[in-house]
Amino acid sequence: MIAHSVFFYVFSLIAIISAVMVTVSKNTVHSVFFLILDFISISCLFIMIGAEFLGMIMLIVYVGAVAVLFLFVVMMLNVAEQKGQWFSSRWDGGTHIPIGLLVSLIIFFEIIIVIGGWKYKADLLNSLSINISTEVTNTRSIGNVLYTDYILLFQISGMILLVAMIGAIVLTYRERAGVKRQSYVKQISREREEGVDLVEAERNKGVKIDA
């Protein structure tokens, strides 16, 4: 068990330090890299408590896809300047520090309530309505619950994501004029007759081409 706790403390230390570095570091791209490190160490923690499926999904979804897109946005837009402005009073709109403080206070109290509930109900794991079996792999047990008892909620959340995605596309889509598009059908259905034109050129006069 010594190795286990050593690894636990190493990963949690990395997670906490990188979480702090996300907010502290001056360079925004560095912040995203620290965020990625944070995600990775948290998924390591998931794997350590035996939730290997969650850990892997965390890696695939958050690190593999979400963080890449996030990095894109940060690299493309010049967020660095804004970040500098937001937290100093030089910006006209005032600082964002009060709102940030408010949000973090709310999150802090939420965590306290959750942990308090946990402490209050001592045998939480045994009192759950779903019993956790150690024999079945956790991929299978998550699937068993997700696709039977909670199928409606699962599908509703899928629908919400779909709507959000379509909404994002509709909001950002602009019809641009003068864009050349390739049409495979048009290309393939081109016949020899319309593609090639044999012209008898008259001497000293040439051919007049008009499209």
Next chain:
Amino acid sequence: MDSYFSILFTEVYKILFLLVPVLVSVAMIVWLDRRVWAFVQKRRGPNVVGPFGLFQSLADALKYIFKEIIIPASSNKLVFVLAPVVTMTLALISWAVIPFGEDFVLANINVGILYLFAVSSLGVYGIIMGGWASNSKYPFLGAIRSAAQMVSYEVSIGVIIINVLLCVGSLNLSDIVMAQQNLWFVIPLFPMFVIFFISALAETNRPPFDLPEAEAELVAGYQTEYSGMMYAMFWLGEYANILLMCAMGSVLFLGGWLSPIDIFPLNAIPGPFWLIFKILFLFILFALVKATVPRYRYDQLMKLGWKIFLPFSLFYVVLTSSFLLYFDLLPGK
């Protein structure tokens, strides 16, 4: 404490036993790639160093080691140095779960295929970090292209993996191989195998999808500012990733370490050799594609990924699951 150290030493021994052959075969595979490429184009290819030019890669490696590493003055130095390391590490750690035979695997984890998928999706970071830290136009463009491309094709690879998983009922790679004892998945899922192969080309930035390093437009893409051993590490990582994709294709579709038919002269050959044969077969296909197909345009690449592969593989998921359900073949009841 003694037991800890003994466990540690055996594990390190096993890891070295796996990694050294992988690294050597990566060097050999570069040679093979160039030879096949030359063969198709009626050239000789590297044939001077050693018999058949076999030591060409070693000579190249030696050259890279002695070259000076140039770090651009305006680059972000730490990230710049980390990028090839990340690429290389990610390419190597995924070999831990590839099963070379029954009980012949470094880590036989329950979610092996998810692990492979996760690690291959992390591979983007090496490229993005390299491109961004170089602080130069071409590498940055290459990195952005590469990231968009890899994220897009990962989606279809994920859906293809779901197709295979429906037939297996487990995420364990050894289980996936054992489920193919009677019938390799390449036969019932042939369209998925083709799409997997093409997506693997795109995922590893191989021609015809090598837009991130399209030399006609971007010099060398994200590798432009790299030199010496750091460049060589990008190369090694890239080829290790290609080999890994070939291994993944063999495990998912070509029956991993299993022989084609379970009869005497074939099943006497040990499992690892079968896996290596299959990996080589897929790799030669990779090399042939590189030699024959012209490069895609970027919009065509995106169109292929999102508008053709993704809908088709989703449709195939529905088809596979309804087939399995109708004939009552669903595994794991």
